[in-house]
Amino acid sequence: MKKKFFNAKFYRHDDATEMVVENGKITHIGTGLPKCEEEIDLGGKLVLPPYVDPHLHLDYVYTGRNDGGKIKSGTLFEGIARWHDIKKSQTREDARERALAAIREEVSQGVQFIRTHIDVTDPKLLGLEVMLELREELKDTVTIQIVSFPQEGMYAYKGGYELVEEGLKMGADCVGGIPHFEWAREIGEKSVHSIVELALRHDKMFDVHCDETDDPMARFVELLNALVMIEGIGPKTTASHTCSFGSADDAYAFRMMSLFKASGMNFIACPTENAYLQGRQDTYPKRRGLTRVKEFLEGGINVSFAQDSINDPWYPLGNGNLMNILDNGIHLSQVASFEELETAFNLITYNSAKTMMLDKEYGLEAGKPANFIVLNESSVFEAIRKRVDVLASVRNGNFLFRRQEPAYDIPLKF
């Protein structure tokens, strides 16, 4: 059956007002399209491809909830130490319920694609087993990619390397790592070599927690970039966080920017989380914790924004609202000129889809699955200025949800 979604604005299709969908796929985006059996009025609102959250820890969600007062310093390292204890009492049921609740929060706010880092420094691999099940169960609603991620280190944790590899064999989509957490620079470098070697051997993408520290001497991103450039696999590679690159010397950054551009590697920044975690050893001036997002955008280097945590030992807040992430991100990285705002939604849509290598299935284009969201505004600028909510989310041509615009009981009189 053919469906027409009409009376809408379409992101990156300036003149279009209608979209026709057949068998779950977009067949046309334009104006004056032929009549269809079912016609759905979108009320003049803005249609975007679904939000993408390319970096989320679904095994940690809500474990901050009953942990009152235990976190003191608000640093990355304290978060890791706290998780080390919390995970010992994790059960399968608890892990499943928490992950499901977080996915529900994200999906109910327009997310349909998630890349999640799952901690494999646990010989039982409980979190990974749960997530592999959910990836399959929920695939018609949300696309989940799993990173086999050694939270306590590929080498700092005994057997970490083997567990990462086991995770890949079990079906994880990406290799993960955390070189800045290894106990010495050489070992961090060894882990970067191992990540690339594993990704090549198992033909996987990879996404590395890389330089999540203000220490400008943390430069694992340089080695990662060089190795993937040699192998020609930059587009399969993601450097997440790279906070220290925001503290790097300008001359070093200048050199690195051209190498990043040449490799085609992707970057992810987590604006709320890293603004919260970084700068903790600074007095004043206090750093913002973010990598060089604005410069990446200007230099044609692919960068996107992510939620990272929902109420866990690293970050107490978070609710899967990508509009909030975008809003924080464009403030912290000063990407907010009128011109920059016109394309700012790319930071939580197209750019992150590119990072996840979703090119074949993602985007508002004829031939692709009819996956999209409807925002409660009609222009990009007003949508971002007002930080509007998502009114509807459509997957393969069917509504995952649709809600009314909030209405007044008693309207304002002027």
Ligand SMILES: Nc1ccnc(=O)[nH]1
């Ligand atoms: N921001 C982070 C959250 C969880 N684990 C990390 O290594 N980093």
